[in-house]
Amino acid sequence: MRSSHFLDRWTLSIGHWLIHGETMLSQEKLKENALTSIRLGVEDFQRASRAATDGGDPERAISAARNLFAGLLLLFKYGLAAKVTKAEEIDLVLFNPPKQIVPHPDGSGGVQWRPVGKFAKQTIDVDGIKSRFEAFGIEVDWDAMRQLQDERNNLEHLHPTKSIGAIAGFVAETFPIVQQFVVEELEEVPADFLGPCWRIMLEHRAFFEGRLQECLAAWRASSLPSGMLPYLASIRCGECGSPLLAPSQDDDGEYTCVACGESSPLMSELMEAVVEAEAGSYDPYDGDEPPLRDCPNCSESLFVVADGECRWCGYELEDWECVVCGEALGLDDQHNSGLCGFHAYQRDKDD
Ligand SMILES: [Zn+2]
Ligand SMILES: [Zn+2]
Ligand SMILES: [Zn+2]
Structure with missing residues (x-):
């Protein structure tokens, strides 16, 4: 078949090119880096959450998010590397190929497809991982991943002392993605594979989920119209960034942060959340209503x-x-x- 012949040639050429080119990533190194990054992230999270009198350091919240997110991506790359058997092909799946592929004469009247230029120096990003996972049939909850990526970017912009609640939500949301990937795709026992980090994350997730469900139950029992409930998910405490918000005791249209105790009026925040959610591709300059x-x-x-x-x-x-x-x-x-x-x-x- 023409197309598979083309692909064979193409793959051979890149393989050939790589062997004569770059340094190679090893599966073991990727695994080691992923585990180190996740461990550092969990340690940062613990330091960030502790009271100042107990050696706590809120500035660690941002590096917790950075390390955990980087660790997750490294874990994904390790998962990809584990899918290929030839060591020299690991680079093929983890680096972006040169953009241009051009036919070269093969010396006997035929052509050989060869990439022009070099493979990118940096490994693939989230989009690159996603497209390769699709090709390899590896499943990840990409909606949850996108949300996590947004949260990490938000954390970068928060003042360190105002990010303690946000990092708690971030760690709780990271856990199921890591857990699912280790169990389903790597077919490892998470407690063995991730070490003590796993239990810390698991317990935190359980605690956090419990609080979140209590908040939701309180909102359902409050005077807030049920049509507004879905929008609560995009509101964060202005003081600590936590999503753990409950209606104030006297149900007076204010909310109280379960994490830090700060109270704020609810309506304007909700309005903003609804406007943002519904605006979509609304462009007033395009004559949109x-x-x-x-x-x-x-x-x-x-x-x-x-x-x-x-x-x-x-x-x-x-x-x-x-x-x-x-x-x-x-x-x-x-x-x-x-x-x-x-x-x-x-x-x-x-x-
Ligand atoms: Zn109305
Ligand atoms: Zn708060
Ligand atoms: Zn009519």
Whole structure:
């Protein structure tokens, strides 16, 4: 077959090129680096969480996130390296090839495809790992990974003393990804493979999840409309960055941070979360309609145009489409008894 012939040639050429080129990464080295990075991350996390009187150092929160995230990526790379049997092919899967592949004469009237330039000096990033995992059939919860990557980037921008709560959430979210990968893809026993780190992360995750579920239960029992519950997930304590927020005792529209005790008004934060979530690709300069409008029922600016529903009070459009022509109706057509602007005009003219 033509295509497989092409691929064989291509692979051979790169393999040939690599053998004569770069230094090689070894599987063992990757594993060692991954485990060291995760261990340092867990140690940083412990130092960051301890009280100052007990040798605690909040500045370690950021390096905890950096080390853990780097450790996770190294673990993934180790997983990829473990999939290839030839040592010289490890570099093939872990480095980005040169962008240009050009046919060269093979000396006997044929051609050989060869990369022009060098393999990238740095190993593949998150996107590179993802595309290779897809090719190798390795599964990872990429939504959770993206969220983790965002959290890590957010942590970089937080003041160190305001990141203690955030790093607790970060470690709790890292755990299931590491656990799943070690068990499912590496087929290792996590307690053996990760050493004491594993138990520390496991216990922290269990503790954190417990608190998170308590917070959610308290919100469900509060006066907050149920349509708003999903948006709580994007709110963080302004003081410590923790996602562990519960309604204040007297249910007065404030929230209290379970991690540091700070209280803040809820509504403006929730509004921001809804606006951000619904805005999507909204571009006012492109003539787009704003994604949110004032609700005619409760007058909060939480009527989601795309869904025809208010997030706060649950008010829904009564007339969805024109009974004559089927055109979609919006908030402004609701007084026309089920007709679009044009057909309402026609009716009034005929009367
Ligand atoms: Zn807090
Ligand atoms: Zn409403
Ligand atoms: Zn119509």
